[in-house]
Amino acid sequence: MTVTSSIKSPEALTLAITAEFPAAVERVWQIWEDPRQLERWWGPPTWPATFETYDFHPGGQADYYMTGPDGTKARGWWQFTSVDGPTRLALNDGFADDDGKRVEEMGQALMEVSIVDGGGRTAMTITTTFENTEQMQKMLEMGMEEGMKEAMGQIDGILAK
Amino acid sequence: MVVDQLSEDVVDRLFQALSDATRRDIVRRVSAGPMSVSGLATFYAMSFAAVQKHVAVLERATLVTKEKRGREQLVQANPDGLALARRLLDEYEEIWRQRAARITDLLGQAPGAQAKEPS
Numbered sequence: 001m002t003v004t005s006s007i008k009s010p011e012a013l014t015l016a017i018t019a020e021f022p023a024a025v026e027r028v029w030q031i032w033e034d035p036r037q038l039e040r041w042w043g044p045p046t047w048p049a050t051f052e053t054y055d056f057h058p059g060g061q062a063d064y065y066m067t068g069p070d071g072t073k074a075r076g077w078w079q080f081t082s083v084d085g086p087t088r089l090a091l092n093d094g095f096a097d098d099d100g101k102r103v104e105e106m107g108q109a110l111m112e113v114s115i116v117d118g119g120g121r122t123a124m125t126i127t128t129t130f131e132n133t134e135q136m137q138k139m140l141e142m143g144m145e146e147g148m149k150e151a152m153g154q155i156d157g158i159l160a161k
Numbered sequence: 162m163v164v165d166q167l168s169e170d171v172v173d174r175l176f177q178a179l180s181d182a183t184r185r186d187i188v189r190r191v192s193a194g195p196m197s198v199s200g201l202a203t204f205y206a207m208s209f210a211a212v213q214k215h216v217a218v219l220e221r222a223t224l225v226t227k228e229k230r231g232r233e234q235l236v237q238a239n240p241d242g243l244a245l246a247r248r249l250l251d252e253y254e255e256i257w258r259q260r261a262a263r264i265t266d267l268l269g270q271a272p273g274a275q276a277k278e279p280s
Contacts (some may be wrong), residue, residue, distance in 0.1 A: 002261045006254050010246035011184060013222055015253050019261035023268045031264055041263035044256075126257060133223045133242055136249045140256075 004123070013130040020123050028115050028122045029086035035062070042066075047074070052100075058083050062091075063100055077102055089113040095139070107135040183207075184215050191225055192238040201236065222246060 007016040021028055031037045035051035043049035043066040051064040062078040075096040082090040094108035110129040115122060130136035183205060190196055190204070202212040216236055219225040223242030228235045 002265050003258050006257075008247070008250040008254065010243055010250055011181070011188075011219070011222055011224060013246060013250075015250050015257070017254060017257045017261075019257075019264070021265060021268050027268060028264075031267060037267060040267050041260050044259060045263075128253065132221050133246050133249060136246070136253070140249060140252055 013132065013136060014127060016125060016127040018123055018125040020118065020121050022120070023122055025115050025117045025122050026086045028124055032056075032089055032113065033085065056080065056083055063096065073098070075100060087115045089115075093139075106138055107131040109136075109139060181215070183212075184219055187212075187215055187219060187236070188224060188238055188243075191236045192240070195228070195235040195237040197230075197233040197235055199233065 002019045002021060003017060004020050005016075005018045008014070031041065033056060035054040038054075039049050039051055042064070046069050047066040049064050049066045051062055053061065053063045055061055058080055060080050060083075062080070063075070064078070065073045065075040067073055075098065077094055077096050077100075079092045079094075080089070081092065082088060090110070090112045092108045093111055095103045095106040097103055108131070112127045114125045114127075116125070130139070186204070187201055190201065198213055198216055199209065201216070202209045205212055216225065216227065220227055220236075223245070224239055225236050225242075226239050228237065
């Protein structure tokens, strides 16, 4: 297990998760910098991600979708607020509709990435801040396999009534 | 009230993660029963507006709810919100654990199409 710490604040709706990798800082930065590498880990294997645009600069936007087992596409966008390689990255993550337009009422989550050299190993901390529990729930339910399972569970419950 | 049915243990665990002492205190107080914002403000050495802000943060996180009762705003605890937030963050943590595992796999592989680095 590479995750070394996880600090949750349900009250502030933040999660700070730290993972350690046996690689140099520059190498870890590449998994964010290169959309082709990003695609290989962002979405779960059953919901692989495809990044259609990737403007990796402060103010730049990325557009992606994840494809589910039944072909369903969950679209999202990123807006980079700070790109300070190879150690710091911040972005806003939100949802888009089928036309790729932002779904504003879904809100956005702020993600801050910090990559720290640990002498042969590299620690990466992702701090995510959600706006509220409703939004967090929606974000988890839409486009994320784990959340989808739960959404499916809810549908089962509704159908059983 | 729901909170009365929870054991002290569960309540402790739920509130353990509250990061701000004032907000933790607000949640504790309103867990015992609804209170007005001005009533809450009498307990803290800070302005009414500051207390109101703390309440707004708690409300946004769906940990408390506000209800208009006449001219006053009554604040009450929403333990379900806190429990939900914890559960959702657990889920989100799991997503990142899985991502970290995939990143480890990716980093362990040959660079492939990447620009060649001098060894």
